[in-house]
Amino acid sequence: MPKVVYIDHQDNEYVVEVENGESLMQAALDNDVPSILGDCGGACACATCHVYVDPSWMEKAGEPSETETEMLDGLIDPQPTSRLCCQIFMSDELDGITVRLPESQF
Ligand code: FES
Numbered sequence: 001m002p003k004v005v006y007i008d009h010q011d012n013e014y015v016v017e018v019e020n021g022e023s024l025m026q027a028a029l030d031n032d033v034p035s036i037l038g039d040c041g042g043a044c045a046c047a048t049c050h051v052y053v054d055p056s057w058m059e060k061a062g063e064p065s066e067t068e069t070e071m072l073d074g075l076i077d078p079q080p081t082s083r084l085c086c087q088i089f090m091s092d093e094l095d096g097i098t099v100r101l102p103e104s105q106f
Pocket residue numbers: 025037038039040041042043044045046047048049084085086087
């Protein structure tokens with residue numbers, strides 16, 4: 001099964017196996033990865049699943065939708081690598097994708 005590497009703001013790593021098609025937000029919740037809240041259940045409406053995608057994975061992670069881009073604009077600390085991880089869905093191509101977690105979602 002493909003894996004995601006989540007790294008929190010204290011550099012702790014969480015390596016999680018994720019089924020193809022599952023979102024990185026849901027996988028984080030299911031595996032007790034801290035800092036991901038996912039309050040809206042993955043509807044791209046809360047921005048509490050903010051992550052910083054490792055730059056080397058940005059292209060494979062794909063472009064955010066218009067709705068996601070609008071949500072990203074409202075973040076307290078957006079970066080060029082910011083994504084909402086409920087909008088990134090696992091695939092074989094993303095095996096090993098690394099995302100960093102913000103200190104806080106608010
Ligand atoms: Fe709400 Fe991602 S879970 S925007």
